[in-house]
Amino acid sequence: MIEISAPPARILAKERLIPGQTSKLVIDAPHIARKARPGNFVILRIAPEGERIPLTIADTDPEAGTVTIVYLVLGKTTAALEQLGEGDTILDLCGPLGKETHIEKVGTVICVGGGTGIAAMHHIAKGHHMAGNRVVAIVGARSENLLLFCDELESFCPELEICTDDGSCGHKGFVTDILQKRLEEDSEIGEVVAVGPVPMMAAVARVAKPFNVKTTVSLNSIMVDGIGMCGACRVTVGGETKFACVDGPEFDGLQVDFNELNKRLTAFKPQEAISYEEWKKSHGQ
Amino acid sequence: MANSDNAPKKPKKPIAPRVEMPTQPPRERTGNFDEVALGYTREQALAEAERCLQCKKPACVKGCPVEVPIKDFIERLQHDDVPGAYEVIKSTNSLPAVCGRVCPQEVQCEGACILGKKGEPVAIGRLERYTADTFMANSACEHMNGEGRSCAPIREDLKVACIGSGPSSLTCAGYLSSRGIKVSVFEALHELGGVLVYGIPEFRLPKSIVAQEVDALREQQVDLLTNWVGGKTIEISELFEAGYKAVFVGVGAGLPRFLNIPGENLIGVFSANEYLTRVNLGRAYKFPEADTPTYPGKHVAVFGAGNVAMDAARTAVRLGAERVSIVYRRTKGEMPARVEELDHAIEEGVELQILSSPLEFVGNEQGFLKSVILQRMELGEPDDSGRRRPVPIEDDRFELECDLAIIAVGTSPNPILLEASPELKLNKWGYVKVDETTGETSMANVFAGGDIVTGAATVISAMGAGRRAGMEIARRLMDE
16 A cells, blocks of 8 residues: 655765765655656755755665755755755655656667766666666766766666766767767667756757757756746747646757757846855855 | 605615725835735724624625625624634635635625625625634634534544645645544645745735644644645555545646747746746745745736736835836726736836737847837727727837736646546546536546636635535545
8 A cells, every 4th residue: 555654855875976066865755766757856945945946866766765866066055955964854855747758669779968967867878778778878077077877877888988078088078979970880779868968968969860860858947846837947849838847857859949948047147146155155165 | 856755755874985904005015025905903893894784685695605604704793703703704614814815805795795786895805804813813623613513533544635735625625624534635835825825925915824724724633745746746546545535636727828929938038927936935035035036127017917917016016126017908997807906006006008919029139038019909899708809900019128027817727637647537628627516526536626627716716616525525425
């Protein structure tokens, strides 16, 4: 019988993946872990007057009743989140939200991840692997010390390609260089998945387009409620307005208006800066 | 006709004007988010209650979707018996402090009041509010059942789930728990109250009032679970697997509608839902003390003319906008908002840009909104709704400068729960189809009410639906 209980969302484990910048939290949330699928996200809030922020689920363990999230310290809320440690609780954790990744057995899937997006890509890649697809992972970061989830990806991906801007690890250059090469070499690619910064996802879509291969991207638009109520997350896909929180977050990358998405992401930049500066001042940073 | 009869006609007692409710002066209130209408004092309430004729056949009750015994509660107020009045109201209405504030009384109870035929109707809403506010300190439990019974002990074996925590669900939960049924309320957001907290601004309905009503349910041992999304965290079928005997779906109307005109995704174009959710639920009016930011607007254009549009416009005034315009394609007389809300908005400096329909939003290179192109309209023949149809005046277009546009033209059904429950039959507008007398959906023992059934409507009609479903659920579970 299903048990209706919601223990406080306690942080069971914390790993500083990139010190001061990116961390991984394993959170006790059996009711969310039970339902979470690749592609889903959660919305969390950590203070009584805090903001709701969406974070993609990087992994789940339904048996242990945990969900794993990975975040990049970008502003006040993530900076405050970074101050929490094992044993602390997340005030509000809501999910799983968004549509789960549409996974079909298509043979080979190329999963491209950039920066913090590698974490979300990892969950999707794992889903493709579980469905019997051969996953080729291409991950990119500015430098070797900013790479994430390489060990996890290596454990189930027969191929893992690493790219760094400075050449400190793997290929010196962009993920799209490797993607281009792979698409040229292998005509049997069933799908390309890309999760990362908007310019990266736009570039992946540009590269994939001539090859006529299904290209899925996971969009990180601004959200407030995350349950289809406010329309903050709207994106133009194939000329139509879609809500990333309920219609997505994954969409056909060849149809997304990335230019508009990039602009919309700047809507609250000045306020975000004020909020973060005040927080830093009050925390002696 | 001259009155030439010898017997002088008995002069009719003139109908006393209704007692005005004190409000914060417009100049003061535009600088804060405190409640605008301040409520009656005891003397004012007694004077207003005295105006009630205590009709033999009170028409007002028929006008109330939850059939508050209005005549009886006012009679108790005439005797200065506030607890008695509260008990009468609570026998059918679990959210009187809310209803006294946000019900469209002028078209419901007060619209039917016999005094209104010759003069002004009794201010029933204001008296309801006075009663609830004055009484509030007491336990709701003792007054939920009517007939003076105290709450029945809660039976853990009879469990009912309510999805959503807006007015319909809270009413259903209140009704059932007062009869001894164990209720769990599942709310997707982090705060309870649904539209009462994310949609209606603090200056019209203080959060503390909603919290008090929610606390009354907590006292009745209702389990209140936040951050549970119906259709995501839990599905209807799983609730039955978990031992719930019935489910009430009160998830609201959801998805905001847009105008579908060019430029709508420019930065600065918001749905009223987003704008109000940021400010109300996120407390963005306290930013940066509260973390959720709101979008600053100097020149604000609000599209739509219902209560939501008024709330958005008045919020923009309070957040410091220099100029706020309500853009509407008909005229003031056709505006769907409550007259009181419209009057308050105008008092606060909101301008009406009537007979204007938006054609296109114009932005700058960085994607920020700078103006809207409007089409001038005139009123033609009445359409199906009985209102005169707005017709464009050819080639008469003009540009309205605005850096913040708020779209308040309604909502469509939220897809989350509906997609997860394909067994739920929908009507042609995409809302949940129910049996009108019981509120039961096409799924056995699954009931629905509120905006997810009717589309955006009033708090009180949602409550009426919650109560109807509650009565039917209680009848089935307890053979009531």
